[in-house]
Amino acid sequence: MSTRQRRRVTIADVARHAGVSTTAVSKVLRSAYGVSPAMRDRVRAAIDELGYRPRAAARAMRGRTYTIGVLLPDLRNPFFPDILDGLYEQLAATDYQAIIVTGGPDAKAESRAIDALVDRQVDGLLMVAPRVARARLEEVAGQVPAVVLGLHEKSARYDTVLDDDEVGAELVVGHLIGLGHRRIAHIGQRAVGRGRAAATLHEIRAATYARVMREQGLEGEIAVALTSYSEEGGYQGARELLARSPRPTAIFAGADQAAFGALTALHEAGLSVPADVSLAGYDNTRLAGLSQISLTSVDQDGGVMGRTAGRLLLERVEGRRSAVRFSVTPTLVPRRSTAPPPDSVA
Amino acid sequence: MSTRQRRRVTIADVARHAGVSTTAVSKVLRSAYGVSPAMRDRVRAAIDELGYRPRAAARAMRGRTYTIGVLLPDLRNPFFPDILDGLYEQLAATDYQAIIVTGGPDAKAESRAIDALVDRQVDGLLMVAPRVARARLEEVAGQVPAVVLGLHEKSARYDTVLDDDEVGAELVVGHLIGLGHRRIAHIGQRAVGRGRAAATLHEIRAATYARVMREQGLEGEIAVALTSYSEEGGYQGARELLARSPRPTAIFAGADQAAFGALTALHEAGLSVPADVSLAGYDNTRLAGLSQISLTSVDQDGGVMGRTAGRLLLERVEGRRSAVRFSVTPTLVPRRSTAPPPDSVA
DNA sequence: GAACGCGTGGGTAACGTTACCCGAATCGGC
DNA sequence: GCCGATTCGGGTAACGTTACCCACGCGTTC
Numbered sequence: 001m002s003t004r005q006r007r008r009v010t011i012a013d014v015a016r017h018a019g020v021s022t023t024a025v026s027k028v029l030r031s032a033y034g035v036s037p038a039m040r041d042r043v044r045a046a047i048d049e050l051g052y053r054p055r056a057a058a059r060a061m062r063g064r065t066y067t068i069g070v071l072l073p074d075l076r077n078p079f080f081p082d083i084l085d086g087l088y089e090q091l092a093a094t095d096y097q098a099i100i101v102t103g104g105p106d107a108k109a110e111s112r113a114i115d116a117l118v119d120r121q122v123d124g125l126l127m128v129a130p131r132v133a134r135a136r137l138e139e140v141a142g143q144v145p146a147v148v149l150g151l152h153e154k155s156a157r158y159d160t161v162l163d164d165d166e167v168g169a170e171l172v173v174g175h176l177i178g179l180g181h182r183r184i185a186h187i188g189q190r191a192v193g194r195g196r197a198a199a200t201l202h203e204i205r206a207a208t209y210a211r212v213m214r215e216q217g218l219e220g221e222i223a224v225a226l227t228s229y230s231e232e233g234g235y236q237g238a239r240e241l242l243a244r245s246p247r248p249t250a251i252f253a254g255a256d257q258a259a260f261g262a263l264t265a266l267h268e269a270g271l272s273v274p275a276d277v278s279l280a281g282y283d284n285t286r287l288a289g290l291s292q293i294s295l296t297s298v299d300q301d302g303g304v305m306g307r308t309a310g311r312l313l314l315e316r317v318e319g320r321r322s323a324v325r326f327s328v329t330p331t332l333v334p335r336r337s338t339a340p341p342p343d344s345v346a
Numbered sequence: 347m348s349t350r351q352r353r354r355v356t357i358a359d360v361a362r363h364a365g366v367s368t369t370a371v372s373k374v375l376r377s378a379y380g381v382s383p384a385m386r387d388r389v390r391a392a393i394d395e396l397g398y399r400p401r402a403a404a405r406a407m408r409g410r411t412y413t414i415g416v417l418l419p420d421l422r423n424p425f426f427p428d429i430l431d432g433l434y435e436q437l438a439a440t441d442y443q444a445i446i447v448t449g450g451p452d453a454k455a456e457s458r459a460i461d462a463l464v465d466r467q468v469d470g471l472l473m474v475a476p477r478v479a480r481a482r483l484e485e486v487a488g489q490v491p492a493v494v495l496g497l498h499e500k501s502a503r504y505d506t507v508l509d510d511d512e513v514g515a516e517l518v519v520g521h522l523i524g525l526g527h528r529r530i531a532h533i534g535q536r537a538v539g540r541g542r543a544a545a546t547l548h549e550i551r552a553a554t555y556a557r558v559m560r561e562q563g564l565e566g567e568i569a570v571a572l573t574s575y576s577e578e579g580g581y582q583g584a585r586e587l588l589a590r591s592p593r594p595t596a597i598f599a600g601a602d603q604a605a606f607g608a609l610t611a612l613h614e615a616g617l618s619v620p621a622d623v624s625l626a627g628y629d630n631t632r633l634a635g636l637s638q639i640s641l642t643s644v645d646q647d648g649g650v651m652g653r654t655a656g657r658l659l660l661e662r663v664e665g666r667r668s669a670v671r672f673s674v675t676p677t678l679v680p681r682r683s684t685a686p687p688p689d690s691v692a
Numbered sequence: 693g694a695a696c697g698c699g700t701g702g703g704t705a706a707c708g709t710t711a712c713c714c715g716a717a718t719c720g721g722c
Numbered sequence: 723g724c725c726g727a728t729t730c731g732g733g734t735a736a737c738g739t740t741a742c743c744c745a746c747g748c749g750t751t752c
Contacts, residue, residue: 008489008708010707010708010709011708011709011710012708020731020732021731021732021733022708022709022710022732022733023710023711023731023732023733023734024730024731024732025709026709026710026711027710027730027731029709029710030710032710032711033729033730034729034730034731035730035731036729036730036731039730039731053461053464053465054465054708054709055406055465055467055707055708055709056403056406056465056466056467057402057403057404057406057407057411057466057467057707057708057709058403058407058707058708058709058710058737059708059709059710060401060402060403060406060709060737061403061404061407061707061708061709061710061736061737061738061739062708062709062710062711062736062737063709063710063711063737065403065466067466074427075421075426075427075430075446076424076427076632078422078424080421081420081421081422084421084448088448088450097447097459097462098447099445099446099447099466100421100445100446100447100448101443101444101445101446102430102434102446104434113443115399116443118399119399119400119401119402120402120403120411120413120445120466121401121402121403143354231632260633260636263636263637263638264635264636264637267637267638268637273638286422286577287606287633289610290606290609290610290639291609291610291613291614292609292613292619292638292639293636293638293639354738356737356738356739357738357739357740358738366701366702367701367702367703368702368703368738368739368740369701369702369703369704369740369741370700370701370702371739372739372740372741373701373740375739375740376740378740378741379699380699380700380701381700381701382699382700382701385700385701400738400739401737401738401739403737403738403739404707404737404738404739404740405738405739405740406707406739407706407707407708407709407737407738407739407740408706408707408738408739408740408741409707409739409740409741
């Protein structure tokens with residue numbers, strides 16, 4: 001019973017048991033060319049009998065790890081599972097296994113997390129909304145096939161999958177203006193040392209908000225709180241915005257997660273949604289659809305994004321070098337959290 | 347610039363650059379015995395200059411991977427990030443990196459996910475609420491140091507970290523009875539082929555619910571819907587329970603996630619919470635605290651559980667063989683989703 | 693002053709898998 | 723019935739790192 005001690009069964013054991021060479025076993029494992037059906041069956045039988053499983057490390061020494069690394073900023077954003085479901089669906093038919101690491105709070109920690117994946121020789125790397133500098137992404141993409149999700153920067157080294165955040169933000173702000181709002185505020189994510197290029201999804205959302213406001217002659221009403229796309233960030237941002245005078249009649253949170261935090265702040269301030277303040281989010285996470293919350297949000301098809309990212313990654317692993325850019329057009333999902341402003345003449 | 351093609355820098359490159367042997371470099375890397383301060387500095391300098399990073403696969407061939415594998419049933423349960431924060435905190439001071447895989451819908455898929463981690467020779471394995479059979483867990487624990495979180499089974503092969511689900515369920519049912527409820531229903535998770543032993547956390551919660559009901563002379567009021575600890579499962583479960591006549595005045599969902607789904611079902615049925623039906627969950631996820639939801643729930647300190655799991659895992663990696671069992675006592679967090687039943691005489 | 697011990701550094705053989713190459717056998721075409 | 727082509731199987735050398743051992747030189751002890 002002391003399985004711990006017993007040496008794990010290797011390709012040599014299988015070869016001996018089947019009475020063939022290790023080369024033959026290896027060929028069967030990889031379904032490589034030059035092996036007869038009889039040989040295949042014999043080896044397969046030996047593999048099953050011995051319960052043999054190839055060691056990833058030994059394979060990695062010679063080539064593939066059959067591993068796809070996924071970098072997530074955190075595990076709390078309920079939008080990420082949608083992406084991953086799409087990725088899993090794409091990988092299901094292959095021998096590849098996805099492993100997830102989280103990037104942590106700052107660019108430095110995230111960079112270490114990326115290193116950890118590169119050290120483990122993942123065959124492909126999916127980086128979701130990375131915070132590290134563009135140069136770092138290029139460097140990583142030089143070492144391993146990479147797809148970046150959620151960054152608007154163009155690159156010749158990696159593929160990009162993104163939501164058209166400009167359209168999404170336009171939809172939200174347009175919707176609020178259409179309802180009669182003028183004092184529309186925005187909760188965004190503070191940029192952290194990625195240089196000047198406005199390329200992250202939160203920067204695009206914030207910039208588009210400001211642009212639409214200006215285009216509608218509401219330049220003077222622009223009010224932005226930059227915190228983070230998290231519950232805590234939304235809470236702080238909303239508190240900051242509500243403290244202003246006059247206070248906004250609508251808040252566009254750059255992410256549902258932040259909108260949830262804003263809900264708490266609004267409640268604490270004794271304000272009701274949407275009677276006193278309208279609130280909209282982004283991502284259309286499942287919780288947004290809950291009747292008690294019923295949050296107006298922007299739907300970006302995470303499943304499609306994840307599937308596409310997976311497909312692009314597999315293509316890159318197979319050798320494609322040209323860079324692809326895939327964009328999903330989002331749609332607005334109006335719910336009960338947005339309504340005409342309180343003093344509107346309907 | 348063609349970094350992709352350039353061979354990655356190895357220990358031999360560092361040795362050459364520093365004018366020492368590869369053995370010496372290896373010793374410095376592992377801070378092993380038998381290396382002078384001068385040697386150490388020289389090698390460190392060479393490492394920095396060349397930007398050397400050890401390859402995990404090559405290390406794995408000789409021993410450790412410095413990787414901790416984490417198996418999660420899914421990514422949507424907001425309780426899991428709390429656990430992982432605790433684990434990360436524990437690992438932060440070490441060289442270990444956590445990688446996450448998800449188990450998928452059934453025991454078979456989960457078993458494959460576990461295999462994937464074992465194949466990658468993780469130094470330790472944390473399995474959160476695993477669905478696979480006990481024998482499988484024992485087998486895995488025989489191959490790699492393992493900690494199981496959320497299962498009440500005892501084992502001599504792996505450590506166990508759990509919440510005292512019996513206390514938790516008692517708190518909820520007691521709370522509801524104290525409010526005057528009698529027709530209290532439960533939404534649980536359907537057991538999937540783990541044999542007869544009632545050891546999963548959902549089985550304990552369901553069994554305790556039934557026990558307390560019986561103890562309070564409410565045996566005739568027992569009503570259970572077995573679906574799954576997910577939004578969809580909660581939705582289906584609540585619909586099933588609400589279709590009964592007379593319908594329950596309170597629902598105890600075995601997980602907040604399921605309670606969220608139940609909320610939708612209640613809303614669709616035109617019932618308000620808590621005026622018509624009281625609702626309680628389990629896990630005290632962040633969303634439960636949202637004022638719009640304000641869900642009565644049971645708090646089990648996920649951070650402590652994660653930290654403990656991490657500590658136990660590290661101890662096991664260091665050689666401990668005895669099995670440890672760590673239990674956290676939960677507390678009730680009453681919120682506005684529970685109140686006396688509608689026809690109570692207060 | 694010889695013997696011993698200790699501190700320090702290096703040589704080398706694994707670890708398990710695959711890619712490359714080569715040889716043997718079989719087959720088809722004239 | 724011979725020759726080239728094709729198919730099938732095996733031998734072997736890596737891949738990068740570490741554990742084990744040995745060698746050398748210096749200081750200490752009788």
